[in-house]
Amino acid sequence: MAKEILSTKITLSYPLYVCDWVDANQLVVGGGGGSGRNGVGNKITLLDASNPTGLSQVAELELRSDEDNPTSLAVGPRRDGVTAVFAGINSSLDDLKKGRNQNFRVFGIKAAAKTSGEKSPSPDLVELKRESLFMHKDGDTYQRLLRLSPPFEGHAQIGAAATGFSKEPQIALFDVPVSGAVASWKHWGWLDIPKEAMDLDVCQKTEDTYQLAYCDDHDIFTVDVSKEEISEPKCVYSLRPEEGSTAKPAFRSLRYLTPGFLVTVVNKPGSGGAALQGYRLPSKDQEMARLAIQKSLPKSVSKATGLAVRNLSLPSSPTEKQDEAQFVIAVAGNDSSISLFTMEHKSALNVDLLANLAPLQTIKSAHASNITGLSFSVPPKTSSKPVELSVKLASVAVGFTTVVHSIPLKKYLDKSTSTPKEGPSKPSRYVVAIKSKGESPMALITVMTIVVLIMALIGQTFMEATSITRPVLGVKDYLPASWTVPLRKLGSIADSNPEPAPVVEFDPSTNSQSKTIGDLLADVKPEDGAQNVVIKHDETGAVGPDGLPDLHVGVHDEEVHGPATSWDDLDPKERDLWKQRLKKTGHWVEDMGEAIFKGVLFGEIGGAIGNIMGEAL
Template sequence: MRARHTSHALPAFPVYSSSFLSENELVLGGGGGTSRSGIKNKLRLYNVDSERSLQLLDEFELEKGEDAPMSMAAHIETSTIICGVNSALEKLEKDQNENCRIFAVKDQKLELLSTQGTLPPGDMEDYQKVAVFSPDGSLLAVAGGHDLSLFSFPSQSPLAEPIHTEKEIYDASLSGTTLVIATTHHLLVYALPTSAEAQTPSPMSKGKGKEKKATLSNQSRASKLELLHTVEVPASAGGTNGGTFRAARYNPKDDHVFYTSINIPPSRNRKTKAVPRQAFICKWNTKTWTVDKTRNFSDRGLTCFDVSADGKYLGFGSSDMTIGLLDGHNLSPLVTILKAHDFPPTTIAFNAPSSLLVSGSPDNSIRIVSVPQSPANSSSWTIILLLITTLLVILLAVLAQNYLAGSIH
């Protein structure tokens, strides 16, 4: 399947995170990080039209010394962006890392609403690498390397005690009833609270234009989540060869379907032929937490992954600079764009109607892809054409038979 796509250079703006707020509103996070390269760390708001053109609407420059936005999630109903930004070194040294930032987009402008610290003190190398919303937008999960916090939204009230994991966290996903944390070697499946905490006034409704600092004062009243399942890397995707989880997502339209990406390091056994690094996508049945389908789709590690809002497509980026689309039902490849970037892509995201896919890279570029016609629609047209062809063949056969019968008489 062919797809139209356009590359856009963003001079002096390495891209590390992205989210769509609507069909056309795209927010990018990037910059030079904590290095002294002179490249400033920013959030940028763009308009992306159906023909993949790009228009800068606004940008928000972070304070000097703060890190680049390394994770991002969009709350479409409130036009709100959650992103992870480590504070400047002076605050880190005082254990005052306000890593969780909430921005609103109003009248095509980015506005900082609140900051909050969710990472445990003492580790200056830790950063917020995960930010995800529940399907209805009422829950928010954010995580660093080994600790995840769960909040109600928009009140930002803690709903559970922070979860600490032995293995490194790479991703998380929420359904209506469960939270799944993807660590390097396990999927940890937790039951969500049966009744959501009553919503308190949102920081967005207080003091227009003024930053608010949220606190964890309600943390002592939060309960501990129940661990339901611990799922290991499946053997079909390198569970016995050092495979590790790198991304995890529920299907937005069916929480009985779950997707994971798994990277396997290259084989170093001297007695056998060397096996290159591989990447797998797995489709899971969450009723039994067993794998329904597995596909080996790359000889390099996967670097970013997303599922479209309609659940039909899986978008991925690979360390060989490739990006692509898979069918969400059978995992078959639909689109592959080679050398989409000069450096491995760090983020990939679908817009709300699943008509556009955007990838970003530290090479100071993004690539916008027009998602092709739905495979389901293509299959329907194929079936219709086959039926029409069959009917024509039958009609011709009947006419020929009648003609022959008439000739004999």
Template structure:
């Protein structure tokens, strides 16, 4: 977990299936759930939680619902001046359903308690039922298990005069799936507020849906089934309750490709959830078949024709299946750029938080960047994940717009107070966890700067660090290989030789390393380069004679060790033709033909130059021949010809 992120946790007396933040982000979370119909001891409730404090969660209002009816399955809220109008999906009793009456759409009025600064004797808020209705078509089957599984509202716009919103609901477990779009400007929408009804092709169940604001009184509704994504745009006149649909029916903007003919047709991934990033881009959550993983994909929508997938990312391998998705779009700058926060809940009770940046000039998104990964968030499976909305705060006036004759008067702050978004997750195990994520201005020097969760400077550092380690790890592995191959070589020489060729020459001519026979053809190539020349080649003093003996094919060559006062006192030449050398130097002598004085002198010189050590013994020198070569007649030591 990011060190700046704080979280709070609480346990309620009922399993939680639905959650929704205050649309104006005033620090309240509404949750609902329960034990359902006829389950003794487990209540059906809607609770209002105060999550303003980053370390604690407190219940400020609640309502007990009938235990003769189903539990709360979905929630969404409209903001009022001092509270909320909350819509909920609650099925009527089974008796009423059998009679063909299911008032599944409920509405509640929530009154917030006064904050601590306005503390009064009445500290608790209130939740009151406002009404109930049925928006789905009546079900002919007496034993129908249809319920209102999905409920979404268009985003709230924080304006002085408020904003007009629409909503959409969809069935679950229905024999014939249905989606209803409705006018959400009334406290209890009825049949007269229905904008349109949609029956998905083939009766496929709607996996998820979302609503976006595309313009003034213009909205876009997108929904997905297992293998398809659909979209329809509505221009709605709220006063006349008239709608213009574009197109007349929902258009399929994407179909999951069928697998190859040799594969199982059921091996296609399935859509699990989707959310609008803006009115022209949606992010979809997919689950691969056989619990083999999950993906996030971004699709760009066009006015006509199919959508195009513009980005794809696999979720971490520990997420075999994902269960929930939500998005929070942060504020934009003058150029239209913005950052969005994407949260995903996995079936392994983990949560992944990502950020993604949108550039208006190119109409493109950056790659997903991981911001936080949390595991074992709840004791049992999560049922819902939701992010609070973010509204750009009112900026304080800058110093230039505040003329004052009082020089001691404090200047207005460049930015408002700390800004946060919150992430709530709920579970079957009655638990609620709220993470508070701190935002920061993109440009602290600009008082009108947009806010980000992940700063580009941090992202740049992450990329640099990744590149650095991507280079360092192979370099370290190469160093270790050289260390075990050539333990006698100095550290400086080893480091220079593992560098890339262009970089290596910046440090001067690299020092050839000893050749080890056991390393195959690559080493054999190095050995061949040593002995290929017909001209005697000097071998650097850092190599021992024992190393040169291991060169493949060395039995056809000869080593000449001669006196070299200009360097280390000893030099080694490689001769490709031993017989020609013997014919040229008839006075050559073998090692056993040398006097003890000459042997001792050459041992001293070879040790001083690093070609030979006492522990190797004379076995390395046996078979060597001497000659009065290169003007060394009469000196204490002569030349050595080492026969290989």
């Protein structure tokens, strides 16, 4: 039976703005009517999502009505039977007037004591701590954004929070230690920024170093963080106006994929649509981020409003290299839809690549009102029980509704990777059990069919008009006399015996013209012992339709391919020639950067090959 995405919904008693997962089955949501006498309370609710067709309320905490509703939320570590929940909630108006805003709250989900005969007592939601997080005392400021770095066993997490409506925008950094009270945390520092952050995220790079990434409307910044030092924000990417326009697109959301890649949602000017864009982060101080992959959202989405990402094969420690993995991405649209995508992270000869960003499914009208929050559950753990594995996507809306979609998963075995003879085998990884939709060829096929038909009609008309062939369309009588002059004197058509037309062979290697150099490198599967991929030209002198020698990408064998040189060792003139050649055939663009060539060998350009390239370029 075909797999499908199951959904379940629950309606609570208050508008919802934030959500995050405690584990694979428990979800925390929050919201409310804010401060005032509007009759709508401010609450935090714990939901049970273990049943893919039914959500149930487990616990609820009513907050003070004279304070604001939760505006940001992140689930922290679990210690001594208590799970920490960090939230942004502004103090009462009276406290704000006094210059006191304890907007950083820590709540706890406590497992209730089990009594005799009781199966599973409901946990308790309690407030553990409240403090001020930002330095400035602006009364309009609230805690708009809050993110924690991914948890690793035995390692501290760091958190980042950003202001909203502040006259002096700021980002606060704090750590969440691995020991001590569950509500404990410590300031690491503050960043005063010229513009408020549109979104932010944090990741752990090594045992004791982290990185913050944030974006405003048009720029992405990174900040290196450790206990000893917090670097100044560095702009690593800036959006530019599209060709023929002066208006710039705008960033809406941002998330780390790995410490080396970011994914963002970009809204086009004038509600002209939205796109997902993946960036390769710079490895050196003087470099900028490079666009690695992108995909437009459905045309029905004029603006994106939210983003959630889940890595289905997380490393077990911050020092473990990210191996091949699939990511699930969800984007909320202003039409209350959720667009689901999958994307692959691949490693080819120590070069990491993003590939196959493809739509999975569009969930139309996921809510009856605007979607305010998205969050994926943690990846599943291997189980000996025959259970249906899934990753869950939670979404909340101002219309009091919480919806959970269960996306089925399956174990994935890379058939091209042989089982190691020695040492431990690679752990199982998971991918979505529903096939994503690749680029449909139907539009291209339709256009090409129409073009061929038109050309055939024109050709037949010409041949009938000039008496080259028998009349089929009968158009000769309707054409001007000057158009119907025969090109040559014909003998009897019935007696003619034309020579057979020459057969033109098709070279299947030209299919590579539609692929980027990243796709070609990812397609190469080196066998054991092979270390390098080579990019070279066909030595037979065969040229493609662009006048350039045919391109060959494969595992390097010096006896077969002859000498080859790494990118770093190439002469600058040869590098420039290779870039011009790959740009002309569409295999590479400037935004991809040169990092993709690291670890790849290049064939020599000289002799006949050099002459052919020189003429073509």
